[in-house]
Amino acid sequence: MMSHTGNIVELQQVEKKYQGVKALQSLDLNLHKGEVFGLFGHNGAGKTTIIKLILGLIEATSGQVSVFGKDPAQAGTRELRAKLGFLQENVSFYDQLTGMEVLEYFARLKGTSCKRSRKECFGLLEQVGLKDVCGRRVKTYSKGMRQRLGLAQALLGNPRLLLLDEPTVGLDPIATQDFYHTIDHLKHQGCTVVLCSHVLPGVEKYIDRALILGRGAVLASGSIEQLRAQANLPSVFQLKGRPGLSKELPKELCPLDPNNNASMRIAVPMEERMQTLRTLAGIVSIDNIDIHLPSLEDLYTHFIQGHYDQESALC
């Protein structure tokens, strides 16, 4: 039975301790159908703990975990796992088997019949770009190829919930783009995706909401716009024009790198953006303006640093 809220995943006041050490504290998390959710944090922040809780691999010390309306740690909910896709960090598959054989093994464990699994595996291997090497043994694969095999594995059986831990590690830029397109495609089919990462550039376009973790506690959560509003970081305007540009700027616009160059950057608070833009547009010696909104990386750094400053202030 689905829970009345229709959430795919619900975590309520979840806490996890490993031998008395807190890995996660009072976490509330709801994941909706067809949502791409980003989980960010430094090593040991609790990302993998959350994933393992959702997968039912570990039990919460206190609080409620529910996936598809059921507690995933209960033995009776094993059948739910056919609807899950998972890829963890640093998995190395069976070296002696071919890519095709590895994928078929996992497909059949997911309950796909022998006939159908072959067709499905071919499709997935083609999708991740391993079609030409699917008959080669996995031990001959490069790191990126292994990662792609892992992705194909996670996509087996049309999962309704996909949990990916560092999915783009080892992928070249084109494969990374392909991967994000796949995620987009799945999302439109109603699949819920959790992306867990500390590699941030490029990911913000594809995620609906993000959660930033630090030492097992939530530092910030929400959509990118909400996070930007919360962080209240300035936008950066990159100006290009003739030499001596800085003299022509209004006094309240102070360049970040004060030298007399033809190119400079200025920080502008969010709410003054449009006004500043109008002012700058009137200055004839400016040829070009590039506007950089705070990226996810900036936000991440901001929240993590804020957290540590707070901590050191307490000490």
Next chain:
Amino acid sequence: MLNPLLIVAGKEFRDGLRNRWVISICITFSVLAIGLAYFGAAAAGKVGFTSLSTTIVSLASLAVFIIPLIALMLSYDGIVGEDESGTLLLLMTYPLSRAQLLLGKMLGQGAIMAFSTLVGFGSSAVMIGLFSASTSWGDLLVPYTVFILSAVLLGWIFIAIAYVISVSVSEKSKAAGIALIVWFIFVLVFDLGLLGLLVSTEGNVDSNLFPYMLLLNPTDIFRLVNITYFADQNLTGLMAIAQQTQFSLYGLLAALLVWLVLPASLAMYIFNRRGL
């Protein structure tokens, strides 16, 4: 849908074919068996097929060293290896229970062991049947069946013991080390210990109790099974003592089964408590 247990077992067997476990065990066993059958009497200054009883008893006393070693090598990394490569975590997110995974792996590797034992040792039976003048096919059937059956059981027992090691440790290298120690204890130290006990007490051990102590070691049970058939042999060492107490063949095979079930259950118990 095929049972996950059988899917895992099938994959293990295929793995065994792929990394040449099956073929190397087959060759080892058949070279050993044929060599012993043909050159078994070389010490007596002649070559050619010796009597069946000599062949089987010498085969058993060699197999008792090599079968446990092969079984332990085959299976020591069964669980800890998957854990190290990350596939254990992944498999646990599939609709597959721990019991299905563990038993599936044991079944697959047990099949490798059974197949190779049958082919390897069976080939020597075929050689003797074809080329030996003194032994007929009928004479071969029962001794070889008993020998191969007990050899398979011995292999399975050590696969189960290997899994106890594999589910208990967190590093592959540690599992390998422990497996070697376990092998050493079962095939060498135990017997030496019993002999030592016998000598130091000047034979003053309860003679009714003593043969039963051999049941504490599956390799000794295996040897007992195979000498039960050939009581006309001049036996030395511990086996000579046990000869006085006649265990029945079925009793001994049952003891081997107990030795199979115990470590397998223990492995299951520990595996269910293993963290991820």
